[in-house]
Amino acid sequence: MDILTNALRALSQVLVVGIVLGVGLPALFAFGIRALNANRTAIAAVASNRDSDKPSPAAIATAGICFGLCLLAVLFGITVILFGKRMFGV
């Protein structure tokens, strides 16, 4: 029974971290893409002329923050791959 409770505890932790990173990062990335394409929505693309296709500075900044955070997460991931065993001591 000890095995099972330990396994369930480890699994619930994996699930929580998995949800935070595995759902959070793609969502963040998606917001970045949405910001870059804010005035290129399916409807706007038909009505607008070419000039208004350019994303606004605010949109570029939003996208930059989103993609930047994703990049940071990737760097953190690489750190975990390389030094994880030392960082977490398992």
Added chain:
Amino acid sequence: MTEAFFILSVVVVTALVFDFTNGFHDTANAMATSIATGALKPRAAVTLSAILNLIGAFLSIEVALTVTNKVISIQGANGAPAPELMGVPVLVIIFAGLVGGIIWNLITWLFGLPSSSSHALFGGLIGAAIAALGVGGVKWDGVITAIVIPAVAAPVVAGLVAGVSTWIVFAVVARVPTQRRDAGFRWGQIGSASLVSLAHGTNDAQKTMGVITLALIAYGSWTNLQAIPTWVKISCAVTIAAGTYVGGWRVIRTLGKGLVDITSPQGMAAETASAAIILTSSHLGMALSTTQVATGSILGSGIGAHAATVRWALAGRMAIAWLVTLPAAGTMGALCWFTAHRIGGGLGVAVVMAALIVTAAALFYRSRRTPITPVNVNADWAGTLAPPETPAPIKIAA
């Protein structure tokens, strides 16, 4: 050349062959989705994955002597072989286990089924240990915690995360034109798939390094339990990268085109879920199989997407393959041990090695009847692994 040295040489070669199958069997885990959505050309994808596996393998700083120690008892607590088994007995058990793992990897590859290489190796070793030492040679607690529970949990956890992720991603970008959406997510796919490749290199090459080092210790030519000989590190890293580069196109096709119809946002959601879960699980004392996590993620990304096809019959076949992995690889491991042991010594090992070569050649020959290559790997899925000979007629919109 002494008999023990001959056996050691065969074990090292066999371990490297296993490492190679481990490489090409698992290319799909990282790259199937990127190849399917066109984020990367097939050859570019396997090349990138091979390079990252190579880097990962070189950068791995852990000594994985304990990997075999989880499921069979041929070693003491510090990872050194048990004194009464030093020498040829340990070598033959490891050899038989490796052969069982290789054959199972080749069979599942032929059918294009993703299947965990670690579980195949564990299965082979368990079979060989039961044959050599009886039921007591297996650590059944370890079998439950290192194999059975993770195998059940991996696809569920990965599927859940990737499913929720896909659903949210599609909601966020609902108003972005499809073409621009996909162009953006292809970059995300490449990044997340690269992370999975790197993690694979560090994890999986370590296992073979550990097995070879264990064999060297058993033979008596290496005594340091805290380090791996440099030549072992280099040969394992290069071999797993070579295997990855060759590319298990059959498995790539099943995961990329067969299981679900995948788009770039799904691909990124699936690979990110895989990377997050593989990395966290290996640090929380519940190492989940890369293959099973990747498969679960891709399945989940199909469930989370509106109107995406999920081919449950295929998922069922994979589940059966996973259930059968342990007993099948185990039976082959046990058979190999009995054969090698009955004939005895170097000759016994040579006979099993010859049988492995014949089996591998037969399976490879069989695969040539329905070859899957970078050219047809992305052909539309028509219910079977082998795409129809002629391209399907192009449907012209009315």
